[in-house]
Structures are given as structure tokens and as C-alpha cells.
Amino acid sequence: MLLERLGKELLFFDGGMGSLLQKEGLQPGESPENWNIEKKEIVRSIHRGYFEAGSDIVLANTFGANALKYHDQKYALKEIINAALENVRCAAQEANKEKYYAALDVGPTGQLLKPLGNLAFDDAYEAYKEVMVLGEQAGADLIHIETMSDAYEVKAAVLAAKENTSLPVFVTVVFDSKGKLLTGGDVPSVVALLEGLGVDALGINCGLGPEQMLPILNEIAKYTSLPIIVKPNAGLPKQKDGETYYDVAPGEFAKTMQEIVKNGACIIGGCCGTTPEHIRAMAEACKGMEIIKPTYKPYTMVSSYGKVVELGEVPVIIGERINPTGKKKFKEALKAHDLDYILKEAVAQEERGAHILDVNVGLPDIDEVAMMKEVVQELQSITNLPLQIDTVDAKALEAALRIYNGKPMVNSVSGKQESMDTVFPLVKKYGGVVVGLTLDETGIPETAEGRLAIAGKIIEEAKKYGIDKKDIVIDVLAMTISSEPQGAKTTLEALKLVREVYDVKTVLGVSNISFGLPTRSIINANFYTMAMQNGLSAGIINPSSEAMMNAYYSYCALMGYDENCQNYIERCGQMQADKPATSVNNQFDLKTVIIKGLKEEAHHITSELIKIEKPLDIINQYLIPALDEVGQGFEKGTVFLPQLLMSADAAKAAFEVLKEQMGNDAEAQSGKDKIVLATVKGDIHDIGKNIVKVLLENYSFEVIDLGKDVPPETIVEAVLKHDIKLIGLSALMTTTVVSMEETIKLLREKAPECKVMVGGAVLNQEYADMIDADFYGKDAMQSVYYAQKIFK
Amino acid sequence: MDTRTKEAVRYLGYGRHAIDERTFMLIQESFQELEKIADVKSIYRIFEISHLNANELKLGKMTVKSSSLCKNLKGCDLAILFGVTLGAEIDRRMRKYEITDIPKAVVFQASAAAFLEEHCDEIEEKMKNEFHQLGQYLRPRFSPGYGDFSILHQKEILEMLDAPKRIGLTMTDSFMMIPTKSVTAVIGVSKTNENCHKKGCEICSKTDCLYRRS
Structure with a gap:
């Protein structure tokens, strides 16, 4: 009533x-x-x-x-x-x-x-x-x-x-x-x-x-x-x-x-x-006043916890990089549960100008439901860009939709009855803007009209669930022109038709178009412009591609979507200014550069050095001595935490170049000494632990980072699983040292061989002894020295 | 160097040493960013104090056993409970830097702490002036965790201030405040002007602390 x-x-x-x-x-x-x-x-x-x-x-x-x-x-x-x-x-x-x-x-x-x-x-x-x-x-x-x-x-x-x-x-x-x-x-x-x-x-x-x-x-x-x-x-x-x-x-x-x-x-x-x-x-x-009756609003909106992106007149960019397909490093990161890698990829795309991030973490060997849930939550702790949940696993989709903070995009539903029966109820329940692929049981229609018909079918079927067409974005599919010469033309026609006939928003995985061709970015960028001109609302692209971003900013400027061409000027003014800066300061050698904490120079010099010296020699002659010097300075109180970390960052940049050169020397990787790090249950400040992690990695330990607020059981499980000899625990407050003590107790019981080092603002030697830790590190460097001692 | 920069440098563990230029630049950058993203919200409420004995008192309905707080509030009939937060965006930003740029993360967190102190000082100063006009004087603010004033009182203080609802300041089961860059404090109100300059850091008994304000 x-x-x-x-x-x-x-x-x-x-x-x-x-x-x-x-x-x-x-x-x-x-x-x-x-x-x-x-x-x-x-x-x-x-x-x-x-x-x-x-x-x-x-x-x-x-x-x-x-x-x-x-x-x-x-x-x-x-x-x-x-x-x-x-x-x-x-x-x-x-x-x-x-x-x-x-x-x-x-x-x-x-x-x-x-x-x-x-x-x-x-x-x-x-x-x-x-x-x-x-x-x-x-x-x-x-x-x-x-x-x-x-x-x-x-x-x-x-x-x-x-x-x-x-x-x-x-x-x-x-x-x-x-x-x-x-x-x-x-x-x-x-x-x-x-x-x-x-x-x-x-x-x-x-x-x-x-x-x-x-x-x-x-x-x-x-x-x-x-x-x-x-x-x-x-x-x-x-x-x-x-x-x-x-x-x-x-x-x-x-x-x-x-x-x-x-x-x-x-x-x-x-x-x-x-x-x-x-x-x-x-x-x-x-009393008796006429109300303004609620009216239908046609906006296609996707959101995160703090921000809405509207798919409207002005095209938006969906970043495609969080996806293991064809990316070896990304696959490795997924398998190793290296979330930082994925998060960095997100930040990079955001900084390059993406408006929405596609998230695909599907790999045959991993638990996609758990991984999707975790990645979505982690991403939302560092970026407020809306996400596009990209999966074919209905369970992973539901898990992500449930945990997502906002109204996401869903990638995707198709014209197949089974797909619509699975995806639409979830979209209806949790909310979302769903990508509708114009393919069905019979495959992808060759003609624009055929794809339009499937778009119509998807829109009609969604209606039965009460999903309005403003929450459907049609993907008319970009086909590879090297195998289908008319592919691009058909796609562009279909884009136009779908906009005209159904007045829905559109999306397209743009780079498919150039598969098998050389210098793909050229074709991609041109096709991208043509697609926008024909009514593309959102392109799924790589925001790190210069050509694509140039196409995007040019299109917006040309169409009057970029007031006073401000974005274009900002971007292209930058490009000109960037040119002379390519000559990196080369007056120092690698050791000095690392001591000074110059990250870009470290990368650059190492890339040059590697042409004439062996990776191991570079490590022994430059990197280790530099790190030692900085470490000693930190001990003596002449180098301070920010400087120590800048050096660590520079060393890391150098190591990354070397690692690439050494290739997949699997043995070198698996031979590393492993250390587990965790911020204990109840504690959610983990900057201290993250500092320790960076330094340990610098000294070529492999760190298994369990994150913050980690229950004792999870910690013990990881220690047993990886056969760990040393674990580092962090706690910031008196109220959480209790869980540190509990964790140590459980470790002593289940993994008595494992040494425990502890650190954190409220700890001291006395306190550490009291909770039965093996070592108290008063600062981050101490954990490195202790680890070196244990693994000697 | 302005006060907040000095404080940030101190939090970074430089002690009396001169700061290097790059860290100094990072601090300035952090302050600029903080000015943009901080959503400073504060709230205060006044409660009556009953002094029960030398190390126990009642603040509204909250009973506190703490000789250092009793000392701080000696001679006061009223106390201001006070809460400030810089808001949730700071935490998100910090997390982001922890992943992408750890030196920046460290400097940003120290700068945010200094920025928060600066705001607390400003608000405190404003209250001081208001109360002074009524012929009352304020003691230096005193937070849970100072001396033997147990951090476990955080819970009651947040309830008494209705802080989650009013300024979005909440607490975890382990008594950590979230957003993390937040402060609660007790400020004694007295009719006499006791000349006490001592603030949180200086009254601490850990005199060999690396971060001590000299």
C-alpha cells in the first residue's frame, strides 16, 4: 500500500x-x-x-x-x-x-x-x-x-x-x-x-x-x-x-x-x-501541494565509491591492461599472488588517463572466484576509478558484484540464451551496466544488420528482468581485418546502426582489429578515431599506447569536447617539453646514483652497463657496495629513512633491468631465501612492514607478503606451506601486540623451527622477549641484518 | 622552516640533523597534496569533571584511572572532549604510495601527521580564545595513549562525541582510529591560568626517543 x-x-x-x-x-x-x-x-x-x-x-x-x-x-x-x-x-x-x-x-x-x-x-x-x-x-x-x-x-x-x-x-x-x-x-x-x-x-x-x-x-x-x-x-x-x-x-x-x-x-x-x-x-x-512526480533519467552511469563516470556524448577510455591474456608477467604475478603487480598496473593506467578499468583475472590454474574478489577489493582501496568486471565465470562475477563498492560495468553478456539467463539476474540484483556482445548460438553475424538484430534481442530480454537499456552497452565486435577484409567496415556500420536504431551506448575492444599486422598501434589508432566518429561511447584500449591516447585527445579536441583544447594542450605541450629530457644525467656511476637514490638514472645506467658487463659483476661491483654504504650510513645516523628508501628504490630499478637480462633463470628465482611478512590480526597499519619488505627484496630475499590484519592461522599456514625459516611480524599498537603474541604461540606449536622477528612502534626488546620473539628489530635495516645472519 | 615542516622532519627521524633537499621537496609536495585532499572535520563537547582521588576521575559518565590525566586536569571542573580527522581519502592515498612509491609513502605519512597536529593546534588555539573571553583557561590537550591514560578509553570518547556519525571518525576492535589520521583529546578548562606549556611529547618519560621534540 x-x-x-x-x-x-x-x-x-x-x-x-x-x-x-x-x-x-x-x-x-x-x-x-x-x-x-x-x-x-x-x-x-x-x-x-x-x-x-x-x-x-x-x-x-x-x-x-x-x-x-x-x-x-x-x-x-x-x-x-x-x-x-x-x-x-x-x-x-x-x-x-x-x-x-x-x-x-x-x-x-x-x-x-x-x-x-x-x-x-x-x-x-x-x-x-x-x-x-x-x-x-x-x-x-x-x-x-x-x-x-x-x-x-x-x-x-x-x-x-x-x-x-x-x-x-x-x-x-x-x-x-x-x-x-x-x-x-x-x-x-x-x-x-x-x-x-x-x-x-x-x-x-x-x-x-x-x-x-x-x-x-x-x-x-x-x-x-x-x-x-x-x-x-x-x-x-x-x-x-x-x-x-x-x-x-x-x-x-x-x-x-x-x-x-x-x-x-x-x-x-x-x-x-x-x-x-x-x-x-x-x-x-x-498539505495538498502538488508533487513533482519522479521521471525517468536516461543516464548511463557507472560508479566507484566516490566517483561516477557517465557514458554519454564524450567517449570514455576503459583500460584493458588488467588481463593475463598474452601477458607472461601478468600470468606469473597472478600465479604468485603478487597483487602489487596488478595494483601498479591499475595506477599506471589511471595516471595515463583511463576512466574505467577492465578487470580480468581468469587463468586455468587459479581460484578465479577468490582472486576476483580480492583484486576488486584491493583495487578499490587505491583507486576510485569504476571497474569493469570481466569474467566468463558466473560465480566469480557474482562474488565481484557483491563485494564491489559502487555500480560496476559487467563484461559481458551475449545474445546466447544461456548467457542472458545467467548474467541478467545478477545485474538486476546488484546493479551494473552490462556489455552486450552481438553474438549468439549461431556465432557472430557477418553483417551489421545481423549484429543489430542480436543487440535488439539482448535489449528485449533485459527488459523482462526490468533492466533498462540505459544499463546496456552494446559491443558490435571488432574483427581482425587481416582475415576479414570487410571486418572494420561492418563494425563501423553496426556501431552507427545500433546508436540510431536503439539509442544505446556502445563499447568496443579496439585493438582486435589489427591482429597479425605489423606496427599495430597505427591501425588501432586510426580505427579508434573512426569508431568514435561512428558512435563509440567507450573504447577498451591500452592507455599506455601513445598512438591511442593521441587519437583520443585529438578526437575530443576536434569534436569540441575539450574546452579550449585544454587537455590536448596539456598533453602535447608536455610531449615537446619532454624531448630534451631524454638525455639522462650520466655524470655519476651506478654506485653513486644508487646512493643518491636516483631511480631513473639507475635504470638508464644499468641498461647501458649491461651491454659491457655481466649482471653478477654489476651486482657485486656496484649494487651491493652502494646498498651497504647506505645501510651503514643509516646505522650511524647520517642517512635517514626517506633516503634509505630512495636508494632502495633506485637499486630496485637496477635489479629489474638485470632480471630482464638474466631472463627466466628459474633456478636463480627458486633458489632465493624466502621470508614471510605479515601485519598481525587487528592491525591495519602496514607501512612499517612494507618498508621492511622493500629492503629485504633489495638484499635479494624473496618476500611472501601476507598483508595486514592477518589471523594467526593464516600466518602458520603460509609458514608450513612454503617451509619458511624466518618470519617477520609487525604490530603498531599495544592492543595488537596481543595478537602478535598469539601468533608466536601458535607458530611455536606448529612450526617450532621458524624464527620470528618482530617490529613496530610500541615494541622494544623487553616487550619482544616477553612475547617470546627471537629477534626485535628497532628499525628496518635490522631485519635485513638478522635475515642475513639466519640464512648465512 | 615552518612548524609543520619541522614536525614532519622530526617524525622522519632526522633528529637534529639537517634535512636533504629531495626529502624536503617531497614534504612540500605532500603538504600541497594534503591541502587538496584532506577533508578536515572536528567536533567537541564539554563535560563536567569529578575528581575522585589522586589518580582517578570521572568525565561525564566515563571513569578514568590515570595519574597523568589527573595531574593534567588538576583544578579543572570542566573538560572539553575533542575529535579531529583528516578524512578517509588520506588513507587511500597512503596505501597507493605504499605500493607505487615507498619513499613518498613514508614522507607523506609523516607530513600528514604534522598536518594533523597543525590543525589540532589551530582548533585548540581558537577554543582557547573563545574560553578566554569567558574568563576560562585551557590546559594543553591530552590524548588517550599519553602517559598512563589508557588507549582503551578511545571507545567511550568516540561514543560520547558521537564521532562516527558526526565526523566519520570510527575505531576498530583493536582501538585503532579510522581514518588513521585522526586525534581525540581531553582539554581541561580551569578558572585559573596555570602556566603549563607541556604538551604530549615533552611529558613522555621515554627521554631517549628518536622522535622526541627537543
Whole structure:
């Protein structure tokens, strides 16, 4: 019934609860939820006040009632939630309100999710699931997820609601005056995420007063096709004597709320500082106002946690480099679980100008589901570019869609019935923009019309699931011209046709076109320009290719997409300036260059040197002496950490040149001494461990890096698996040294041969002895010396 | 050299030594970047203090056993609880540098710490002036982890400030604040102007510390 009224008439929410309870004596830090039982008269009288003032929807007093926030308390969650909803119903009865909706109020957990924090996505989901199931059982009419400032947490909450209840789901988040969430998301990225997840209404609450919410409301209204909720505070929070207060009076509040209705909100209410008087004034002022009915918005938006990329007029670049196909190094990195390699590839593409990154980690010998999940999460901890999940494994696709923070691209679905049956339900459930390949059971049609027909079939089939064509991007497929002379022409025709007939966005793996031809970048770049000219919305390309990026920037400048040709000038001005800089400073020898920490020079000089000297000689004559000198300087206090690391970086650049030259000397690789490094469970600062890693690698140890927040069991497992003689553990705080101690205990039991070195801000020799470590390293160099001693 | 650069240099372990030019440049670069991406948010609230005995006091509903905090708050009836964060983007950036450029990561993290201190000082100074007009004086800020003021109080402090909701400042199960570049502190309010300049670093008993402010 609620859903039938939604977006058709104006509905009134209630106002503040917490601020009123504080007035009644609730102490800072005390759980308001307990009052549902202990002071239910007060809670009921507040609800009643709102009903009498005209609220249609009243929130039960369950904001913090989740296992992560509400624990170690005297009442079970079930008791609290039952009592809270009962309070709403009693209040409605007391107010003689017949037609009303009791909402389960769901607020944030108060913790940040991984990878930023250390709350697992699944744990947040479980906590929300528990309260939502209880809420439905207790008779809630809807779930209102509110005051959220992290899009990722919102996703966990919405999934929990949709998967475990059949209640309508409303979501409101807190934007600051710049239109940003506390964790960085902007308005369109939140809209894209929530629409993708299929919520029933969305909007904004808390943080701002009605006046300040107007511009944000306008931005929401620009992007969303859903009914909009607006629940402001009674003004911006002010402080007097350390107490927070709000000073927009009911009359003024009501007046601005009229504006808010005129600007597109259709469910309105109040948040902190608002009272039944505010809601009464608002309801009286706004009653009978015509709402602006939600209208369809045609934008094709993909998002990350903080950013939206729109596929529209201006073409965008999808970086193709995170893909093992035809890349030996990448395959090796995947097999060795070297995530840093993949992450560096991502950063490089971002710096080169990619807007979206394709992610493909499929290899026959690896667990693609686990790897995809891990890579997606790691990528989202360092880049805010939206990702394109690229896999043929439905399980890997679902795992990635679930864990992804935002609305991703999905690569891909085809016109094959089986493919559509598998992919569309997932896209519908998690949200996403899906690439539709114009091929089906009969193969790839030779004609543009044939491909158009399959595009039509895909669009029609998606409709059955409620997936709109704005969330489908058609790939008409680029065929290799060396084997199909008409291939490019057909593709270009099909591009044009698909745009004209279906008005959908398009995508293309551009470089296929030149397979088997020499100097492929020339053909690729020209074809890329032609494709954009014929309506390509997003090219999947290599952003490190000069020719391709030149084509892209030229096209944008020529088509008037590049204001004042700014991007073009920036790029090409750079190219000219770059020319003379190719002469690298050669006045120093390799040893000096490494001591000075000059990375590029180290690379350059080593590349020259290797033509006349043997790799091993270079290592012994230049690299080792340089590292030793820097290390000793660090010991003596004449060289400092940043310098030590710059030298390490320069040495690494030199080693990389040598490694390439030495080729795949598998023996040299496997003969290395292996050391496991980990930041212990509960600890999420791993810069110290990463410094140690760089130095150990410099001294040619092989480091197996288990990352941060690593449970003792995982550490022991790795030690046993790789037959490890030395492990380094890092902990930053007194509270996490406990898990270090636990880890050592388990290691002693299961792997008594393994030596343990420890380090971290709060440790000292005494502490290290106490937790039974073999060695305490007061700085990063000490770990190198100890490792050398152990492996002597 | 400005104060924040000096602080960053100190965090990098240079002690009294002169800083090299490249690191100095990296520090300046980091500050520029921080100005751009930091989303500084702060919150404060005032609580009454009941002094229970020489090393125990009550701050609102929170009981603290700590002789160093008691000493710091001696003679104060009120205390300001205070939280500041530079926001989540800093952590993402730090993680990125740890993977792509470790010297930069180290310098960036030290600069972010100095940047945070600078903001804390600014906010503290502002409060000082406000309270001074009311005839009240502020003690130097004192954070969980200083002296014997247990870090375990972080949890209650964040709750009392409603910090997760208000400024996005949260804590892990192991009492680490996230975003990592964040501070909480207690600032005593007194009617008399006790001349105490001592701040966190100087009162620490670890006098041989490499990072000590000299």
C-alpha cells in the first residue's frame, strides 16, 4: 500500500528522536534503544506527538539496534525491536491514527568497512540481516536505512534488506554542504549505487538544514528516477557551552520545506533538532501541494565509491591492461599472488588517463572466484576509478558484484540464451551496466544488420528482468581485418546502426582489429578515431599506447569536447617539453646514483652497463657496495629513512633491468631465501612492514607478503606451506601486540623451527622477549641484518 | 622552516640533523597534496569533571584511572572532549604510495601527521580564545595513549562525541582510529591560568626517543 502511494502523493515522515531523548535526560554515549523498554512512555509520547502533527511514517526507536553497535547490553535485540515497534503502534492508537506506516529505523554500524577499516562486508551484512529479519517479524511496514555516510555500508544494508525481507526499502544518506559523503562519495555515485540495488526511495537526511539541502536535492533530482526523501536538521548544528543545538524555528522550517517539495521531494520530514512542532508546521504548510512526480533519467552511469563516470556524448577510455591474456608477467604475478603487480598496473593506467578499468583475472590454474574478489577489493582501496568486471565465470562475477563498492560495468553478456539467463539476474540484483556482445548460438553475424538484430534481442530480454537499456552497452565486435577484409567496415556500420536504431551506448575492444599486422598501434589508432566518429561511447584500449591516447585527445579536441583544447594542450605541450629530457644525467656511476637514490638514472645506467658487463659483476661491483654504504650510513645516523628508501628504490630499478637480462633463470628465482611478512590480526597499519619488505627484496630475499590484519592461522599456514625459516611480524599498537603474541604461540606449536622477528612502534626488546620473539628489530635495516645472519 | 615542516622532519627521524633537499621537496609536495585532499572535520563537547582521588576521575559518565590525566586536569571542573580527522581519502592515498612509491609513502605519512597536529593546534588555539573571553583557561590537550591514560578509553570518547556519525571518525576492535589520521583529546578548562606549556611529547618519560621534540 505504501508503494502504491509512493511518488504519487506527498508523504510526511516524523522528525528528530535522539535530540528529544537527550532533552529528557539521555546521556551522551547511552543507548537510546534501551528507553524503548525502560522509558517507553517518553518514547511513545514523542511518536504520538509526530502522529498528531501529521506524520504518515514514524520511525521506531531502533537507529543503533544492530549487533555491532548495540552489544553487551541488558536486553536482547529482539526485545528491543519488538518493544520499539510496539511503541509506534501504541502511539498511533493513542493518536487515533489509522493509516500510518511504522518504519524499522536502521542506522550505521559505527565502524568502517574493509579495505578502509577492518569490518568485513559480510559481517556488516549479517548484523543488518539480523535486525531486519527481527523488524519484519515485529511488524515493520518498511525499512528506512538512514544517516549513512559510507556507500559501502549502505550496500551491505540494502542487500540484507532485499535478500531477507519483503519490505519496501528507503535509504537516506548524509551529504555535507559540498555534496560529499564523509567517505568521499558524491551525489551521482550514490544515486547510481542505490538505483542499481533497486531501493524504493532515496534521499538525504541529517548533517544540514533545509536551506543547505536545496542544492543537493536539485542534484539528486537531476539524476534519479526514484521518489526523493528529504529530512533536514533544524538548521546547521551550532554549539554553545559544548552542547549542540539547532535554531531554525518551525515556521521557517516549514517555509523552506515548501521549497523542497517544489524542487522535487515527495517524502519529507525532519532530523536532529526538529520536533513535533516543526513537523506540524511543515505538514500544514505543505498539505495538498502538488508533487513533482519522479521521471525517468536516461543516464548511463557507472560508479566507484566516490566517483561516477557517465557514458554519454564524450567517449570514455576503459583500460584493458588488467588481463593475463598474452601477458607472461601478468600470468606469473597472478600465479604468485603478487597483487602489487596488478595494483601498479591499475595506477599506471589511471595516471595515463583511463576512466574505467577492465578487470580480468581468469587463468586455468587459479581460484578465479577468490582472486576476483580480492583484486576488486584491493583495487578499490587505491583507486576510485569504476571497474569493469570481466569474467566468463558466473560465480566469480557474482562474488565481484557483491563485494564491489559502487555500480560496476559487467563484461559481458551475449545474445546466447544461456548467457542472458545467467548474467541478467545478477545485474538486476546488484546493479551494473552490462556489455552486450552481438553474438549468439549461431556465432557472430557477418553483417551489421545481423549484429543489430542480436543487440535488439539482448535489449528485449533485459527488459523482462526490468533492466533498462540505459544499463546496456552494446559491443558490435571488432574483427581482425587481416582475415576479414570487410571486418572494420561492418563494425563501423553496426556501431552507427545500433546508436540510431536503439539509442544505446556502445563499447568496443579496439585493438582486435589489427591482429597479425605489423606496427599495430597505427591501425588501432586510426580505427579508434573512426569508431568514435561512428558512435563509440567507450573504447577498451591500452592507455599506455601513445598512438591511442593521441587519437583520443585529438578526437575530443576536434569534436569540441575539450574546452579550449585544454587537455590536448596539456598533453602535447608536455610531449615537446619532454624531448630534451631524454638525455639522462650520466655524470655519476651506478654506485653513486644508487646512493643518491636516483631511480631513473639507475635504470638508464644499468641498461647501458649491461651491454659491457655481466649482471653478477654489476651486482657485486656496484649494487651491493652502494646498498651497504647506505645501510651503514643509516646505522650511524647520517642517512635517514626517506633516503634509505630512495636508494632502495633506485637499486630496485637496477635489479629489474638485470632480471630482464638474466631472463627466466628459474633456478636463480627458486633458489632465493624466502621470508614471510605479515601485519598481525587487528592491525591495519602496514607501512612499517612494507618498508621492511622493500629492503629485504633489495638484499635479494624473496618476500611472501601476507598483508595486514592477518589471523594467526593464516600466518602458520603460509609458514608450513612454503617451509619458511624466518618470519617477520609487525604490530603498531599495544592492543595488537596481543595478537602478535598469539601468533608466536601458535607458530611455536606448529612450526617450532621458524624464527620470528618482530617490529613496530610500541615494541622494544623487553616487550619482544616477553612475547617470546627471537629477534626485535628497532628499525628496518635490522631485519635485513638478522635475515642475513639466519640464512648465512 | 615552518612548524609543520619541522614536525614532519622530526617524525622522519632526522633528529637534529639537517634535512636533504629531495626529502624536503617531497614534504612540500605532500603538504600541497594534503591541502587538496584532506577533508578536515572536528567536533567537541564539554563535560563536567569529578575528581575522585589522586589518580582517578570521572568525565561525564566515563571513569578514568590515570595519574597523568589527573595531574593534567588538576583544578579543572570542566573538560572539553575533542575529535579531529583528516578524512578517509588520506588513507587511500597512503596505501597507493605504499605500493607505487615507498619513499613518498613514508614522507607523506609523516607530513600528514604534522598536518594533523597543525590543525589540532589551530582548533585548540581558537577554543582557547573563545574560553578566554569567558574568563576560562585551557590546559594543553591530552590524548588517550599519553602517559598512563589508557588507549582503551578511545571507545567511550568516540561514543560520547558521537564521532562516527558526526565526523566519520570510527575505531576498530583493536582501538585503532579510522581514518588513521585522526586525534581525540581531553582539554581541561580551569578558572585559573596555570602556566603549563607541556604538551604530549615533552611529558613522555621515554627521554631517549628518536622522535622526541627537543
